[in-house]
Amino acid sequence: MTPSARPLSPHLQVYRFQLTMALSIIHRITGVGLSLGSVLLVALLLSLAAGPEAYRVVHDFCASWFGMLLLFGWSWALCYHMCNGIRHLAWDIGWGFEIPRVYLSGWLAVGASLLLTALIWGCVLARGGAA
Amino acid sequence: MSAVELRTPLKRARGLGSAKDGTHHFIIERLTALALVPLSLWAIYLALSLMHADYAGARAVVHQPFNAICLAAFVLALFWHMQLGLQVVIEDYVHLRWLEITSQIGVKFACFAGALASVLAIVRIALG
Numbered sequence: 417m418t419p420s421a422r423p424l425s426p427h428l429q430v431y432r433f434q435l436t437m438a439l440s441i442i443h444r445i446t447g448v449g450l451s452l453g454s455v456l457l458v459a460l461l462l463s464l465a466a467g468p469e470a471y472r473v474v475h476d477f478c479a480s481w482f483g484m485l486l487l488f489g490w491s492w493a494l495c496y497h498m499c500n501g502i503r504h505l506a507w508d509i510g511w512g513f514e515i516p517r518v519y520l521s522g523w524l525a526v527g528a529s530l531l532l533t534a535l536i537w538g539c540v541l542a543r544g545g546a547a
Numbered sequence: 548m549s550a551v552e553l554r555t556p557l558k559r560a561r562g563l564g565s566a567k568d569g570t571h572h573f574i575i576e577r578l579t580a581l582a583l584v585p586l587s588l589w590a591i592y593l594a595l596s597l598m599h600a601d602y603a604g605a606r607a608v609v610h611q612p613f614n615a616i617c618l619a620a621f622v623l624a625l626f627w628h629m630q631l632g633l634q635v636v637i638e639d640y641v642h643l644r645w646l647e648i649t650s651q652i653g654v655k656f657a658c659f660a661g662a663l664a665s666v667l668a669i670v671r672i673a674l675g
Contacts, residue, residue: 424658444636447633447636448630448633448636451629451632451633454626454629454661457622457669458661458664458665461618461664461672462607462664462665462668464602464668464672465667465668465669467674468602468603471605472602491591494587498583498587501580501583505577505581505582508577536591536595539595540598541594541597543598543599544599
């Protein structure tokens, strides 16, 4: 393929910031972040199969401040990726392409992800926190 | 006429077009996404319920057939969806050919290993 002098689509530097582009980028970032987080899921399952000593190591890591920080981030990333993913599934069946609806569903996805994350961590706190 | 020019245009075009499995990729990505909505919510619920469980308690929960099956379905859908998603991210942003190929292979191997390790762990707990 030889490079041509045809005009290119707008680069990010000249692209006006919009909610839709931000949500799209965040969807990808959370997807990649959740992929990294799956390592902890595998570690948890393997340790549960291996025995009490291994499980304690993973459990203590999760209950440490750093582990809790990661879990907090991943819980929001999961909620956001799921809520925005449902938005994508709606688009896939042809629903909600009108611009006002795109913005409404975008804000709904953000709000629902925050609400779900708050619910999860509300449960954690209500049951006495970690450890 | 040189030997190169004797080759037909078809010969030169072959192997350079679409792999013809883009639609399948699209559909599987959506199907796994659809499955992951209830499975993730259930996994969050399970994680919260296991928060204060000791080792024996946590193992007993995963030992139950319903939980073991749902957990296995969750990790399978998760790693399949993950591979499809990361594949697109790599296709879009990694333009060094050798790095693109090696990361695609690496992601496939890692996702397969993750799914396999998780399912085997679940089976060990479910049958143990």
